[in-house]
Amino acid sequence: MPYRRTNASAQNLALRAFETWWAAPQVVAHRLLRMAAAGHTPSAHDQREYALMGSEKVAAFYESWNAMGWAFWRAQQRIALSMLSAFWTPWMGAGALDPHRLNAQWQNAMLGVLHQGLKPVHRRAVANARRLRRV
Secondary structure (H helix, E strand, C coil), X not given: CCCCCCCHHHHHHHHHHHHHHHHHHHHHHHHHHHHHHHCCXXXXXXXXXXXXXXXXXXXXXXXHHHXXXXXXXXXXXXXXXXXXXXXXXXXXCHHHHCHHHHHHHHHHHHHHHHHHHHHHHHHHHHHHHHHHHHC
């Protein structure tokens, strides 16, 4: 019988990716229109927004990179422990090294890494879309 499991993490990752995909063009469009309207003499508010544009992208990149690194490290440790425990306990039978279970474990680990990497970008893009919609 094939190993099949629905993963709420994959659905959550797809939802976050869709929300980011939806919010990012709105933020870009709003900011480009503000730049075009400001012309050569942007107001103090526009200058703060321009500074925020650059700094938040750099911060989101580093937060995302760091979160993905830690998530990958934790996943690697869990998978290594799982494989070592299966190796050192041969009396558990072939079920301990079931390829379907190991494959699901790898998939869940990589989904977790992607989820952690998208989280800072999603948070900023959705928050910016909400904030700029009110302006």
